[in-house]
Amino acid sequence: xxxxxxxxxxxxxxxxxxxxxxxxxxxxxxxxxxxxxxxxxxxxxxxxxxxxxxxxxxxxxxxxxxxxxxxxxxxxxxxxxxxxxxxxxxxxxxxxxxxxxxxxxxxxxxxxxxxxxxxxxxxxxxxxxxxxxxxxxxxxxxxxxxxxxxxxxxxxxxxxxxxxxxxxxxxxxxxxxxxxxxxxxxxxxxxxxxxxxxxxxxxxxxxxxxxxxxxxxxxxxxxxxxxxxxxxxxxxxxxxxxxxxxxxxxxxxxxxxxxxxxxxxxxxxxxxxxxxxxxxxxxxxxxxxxxxxxxxxxxxxxxxxxxxxxxxxxxxxxxxxxxxxxxxxxxxxxxxxxxxxxxxxxxxxxxxxxxx
Numbered sequence: 001x002x003x004x005x006x007x008x009x010x011x012x013x014x015x016x017x018x019x020x021x022x023x024x025x026x027x028x029x030x031x032x033x034x035x036x037x038x039x040x041x042x043x044x045x046x047x048x049x050x051x052x053x054x055x056x057x058x059x060x061x062x063x064x065x066x067x068x069x070x071x072x073x074x075x076x077x078x079x080x081x082x083x084x085x086x087x088x089x090x091x092x093x094x095x096x097x098x099x100x101x102x103x104x105x106x107x108x109x110x111x112x113x114x115x116x117x118x119x120x121x122x123x124x125x126x127x128x129x130x131x132x133x134x135x136x137x138x139x140x141x142x143x144x145x146x147x148x149x150x151x152x153x154x155x156x157x158x159x160x161x162x163x164x165x166x167x168x169x170x171x172x173x174x175x176x177x178x179x180x181x182x183x184x185x186x187x188x189x190x191x192x193x194x195x196x197x198x199x200x201x202x203x204x205x206x207x208x209x210x211x212x213x214x215x216x217x218x219x220x221x222x223x224x225x226x227x228x229x230x231x232x233x234x235x236x237x238x239x240x241x242x243x244x245x246x247x248x249x250x251x252x253x254x255x256x257x258x259x260x261x262x263x264x265x266x267x268x269x270x271x272x273x274x275x276x277x278x279x280x281x282x283x284x285x286x287x288x289x290x291x292x293x294x295x296x297x298x299x300x301x302x303x304x305x306x307x308x309x310x311x312x313x314x315x316x317x318x319x320x321x322x323x324x325x326x327x328x329x330x331x332x333x334x335x336x337x338x339x340x341x342x343x344x345x346x347x348x349x350x351x352x353x354x355x356x
Contacts (some may be wrong), residue, residue, distance in 0.1 A: 001082045010142050017079045018144040019136065019153045023161075024075040028068030035064040059117045066121035069128040076131035081212050083141055088134045096127040163325035170332035177340045192294035195285040196278060196302050203306055204271040207313040210266075212260050214317030217255060259314040267310020271303035278302065 001020075004013040036044060039061060045051050077089045100123035107115030114121040207216035277285055278299035282292040319328050 001079060003206060013130050015147070015150065015153050016157070017075075017142065019150070019157055020075045020079070021072055021144050022133070022149070023154070023157060024071035025068050027072040030125045031067045031071075032064050033068070033223070036061070039064075055113075057335075059113045062114055062117035063120060066124040069121065069124040070307060072123060072128040073131055076135055078212075078215075079135060080141065081142075081216050084216065085138070085141060088138065089131070092127055092130045092134065095130070096123045099126055160323075160325070163329050164320070165176065167325075167328045169331045170329075174336045174339050177336070187191065188290055188292055191286070191288070192291040192298070195282075195291065196274065196295055196298050199274050199277060199285065200302055200306065203274055204309045204313075205261060207310050210263050210314040211317030211320075214256075214259055214314055214321050256318060257319055259318070263307055263314040264307075265308040267307040270310065271306040274306060275299040275303045289341045 001013050001016045004010075004016060027138075039057060040053060043056060043060070044050070077092075080086075080088050101117055103119035103122050104116060107119050109115070111118065135141060137143075179197070182197070183190055185193070278295045282295050285295070286292075314330070
């Protein structure tokens with residue numbers, strides 16, 4: 001979509017948005033049906049204790065209703081970001097978070113754990129609705145239109161969607177393997193792991209905008225020769241048409257370097273942030289003093305993991321922007337295949353928690 005917009009093909013961009021949103025909704029419905037049909041078996045595959053399944057099932061069944069809205073929200077938000085509009089998603093997410101907080105307080109007191117799930121899906125459907133309205137109504141923004149399904153457009157989407165699905169499935173499978181291995185540890189170790197795992201997950205999401213920036217801006221830089229824009233980047237150069245390619249490379253290199261530097265600095269900062277909680281402020285995460293020693297042992301590996309995430313995520317966006325799908329598929333699958341047996345081996349070691 002970003003390439004089409006930068007190339008001036010607004011109708012093609014609208015076709016891409018329309019088919020992507022429709023496909024996201026269909027996939028969400030399919031996921032919902034699968035989960036409703038095989039919910040207990042799917043939960044059992046995570047390795048969770050059979051005693052916890054009846055407790056988790058009501059929550060997850062309600063959350064499953066939000067699958068279509070969640071996927072539509074992701075596609076709509078990406079469509080706005082691809083057009084350089086980051087303010088609208090920010091406004092929508094702010095309103096959505098505020099709504100979730102209010103619903104959470106109202107429903108948890110009455111419904112318990114299920115109330116959390118209903119608050120979540122309520123905010124998800126609100127987010128999807130607001131983002132779709134923004135796409136349709138905002139000036140200078142290309143949005144979806146009512147049209148027939150085009151096989152050619154679906155094939156184009158699939159050429160990117162297929163490899164991307166494998167990349168992210170392998171990446172999420174690695175995370176699932178970590179969680180599965182952690183649940184096989186002693187209860188205190190599991191609790192310590194979950195305290196820092198939650199903080200790690202929240203911290204790692206701070207790097208996602210770097211990936212989004214790469215996906216939004218790098219394709220346009222590489223695929224469209226914009227003389228005026230490039231002249232602003234290097235005003236000191238006397239630019240002839242033969243020099244445009246050089247200026248594009250310069251602009252691309254500067255943007256890429258900025259993303260990498262931001263990821264490195266952000267990774268170091270977030271690593272220090274999480275280590276501070278693990279070593280100095282563990283009582284903020286849990287009042288159970290029995291967990292603090294385990295958490296302090298995890299400070300170094302968690303910090304290093306966040307430093308690497310700060311580099312990994314923008315590099316992933318850079319490779320996606322350059323459509324290096326085959327490399328990413330091989331890398332993510334190899335990473336998952338290598339990591340999974342390593343994690344299971346770490347469970348059997350004396351230092352199993354730190355190993356994982």
